[in-house]
Amino acid sequence: MTSLRLRMMEDMQVRNLSRHTQDSYLLQVSQFARHFAKSPALLGPEDIHAYQVYLTNEKKLAPRSVQVTVAALRFLYRVTLGLDWDFDRIIPCPKAPKTLAVILSPEEVLHFLGCIESFKHQAILTTCYAAGLRISEATRLKPEAIDRQRMVLRVEQGKGQKDRYVMLSARLLEVLTDYWRAVRPTGTWMFPGAVAGEPISTSAVDATCRQAHRMSKLSKPVTPHSLRHAFAVHLLPAGHFKFLRVWSVKFLHPRGRTRDC
Structure with a gap:
């Protein structure tokens, strides 16, 4: 386990995030790091932008799925790495369309x-x-x-x-x-x-x-x-x-x- 992953886990634990949220955030950050084969600490705004484009255009993920990745990366860079970024600009959150659920009779x-x-x-x-x-x-x-x-x-x-x-x-x-x-x-x-x-x-x-x-x-x-x-x-x-x-x-x-x- 890397020191960055351990620190992020501790940051989520002290904030009492649910176990489901912790697991989800760690998975998203792990996939982000694996995509570039680098530690997230070595990646910056351009890499994040490229990754969001990849998720949207190549992976064809729905906006709500990308929102989970955005939340995880914002936590990593804002809380664990302590960066003072304009997160709305650097890691924008896609707008999810509002649709009516299909209801069973x-x-x-x-x-x-x-x-x-x-x-x-x-x-x-x-x-x-x-x-x-x-x-x-x-x-x-x-x-x-x-x-x-x-x-x-x-x-x-x-x-x-x-x-x-x-x-x-x-x-x-x-x-x-x-x-x-x-x-x-x-x-x-x-x-x-x-x-x-x-x-x-x-x-x-x-x-x-x-x-x-x-x-x-x-x-x-x-x-x-x-x-x-x-x-x-x-x-x-x-x-x-x-x-x-x-x-x-x-x-x-x-x-x-x-x-x-």
Whole structure:
């Protein structure tokens, strides 16, 4: 590990950046250095400009992807290297177009969830939809996060490293209860992963999501985050979900599940 990388890690740690942000910034800076085969400390504004042109024109990265690189390089040069640059000019941040998300209908959500083979992954992605959670939040749920008395889920250290409560519908409680009784997970996490003591990885759930999307033959894109978007749209003033009205099959049950794909 280089001294510059170690110093950047320490700078992020003392500022209490999330682990996800730290890993992302280190990856972006590593790719930047690898592109030029030089330490970033030896690279300047012209190199940064050339790299941004490369990411945009050759790699064809979307503006939001380039924004992550910009944030990482700004942190490196402003904080770790302590340079007094005009960062808006030297490392400009591309403007991302504002588009409307493609929203799945309640029936499409139901169809997609029914195409997931794994009971565990089915429960995780149902939680993303029924509670509006990010995939990183759903995978890191703990059993004690379920508050049956108040019918809420406690989300610990979500985006922005903030704790919060989200609504827990009776149907989602039933799903999580069925999952718990069938799988009997041990340890800290509701959804343990392959590594002892760690929750299931988001990449594993993403892979399952892609496979289920192929099986479902839905034309609309489906990701864990699109399920979160669907939650926001389908939520009714009374606090119920449209999809619950059509959920009449024995869905998410370890035995005798009805599938339609």
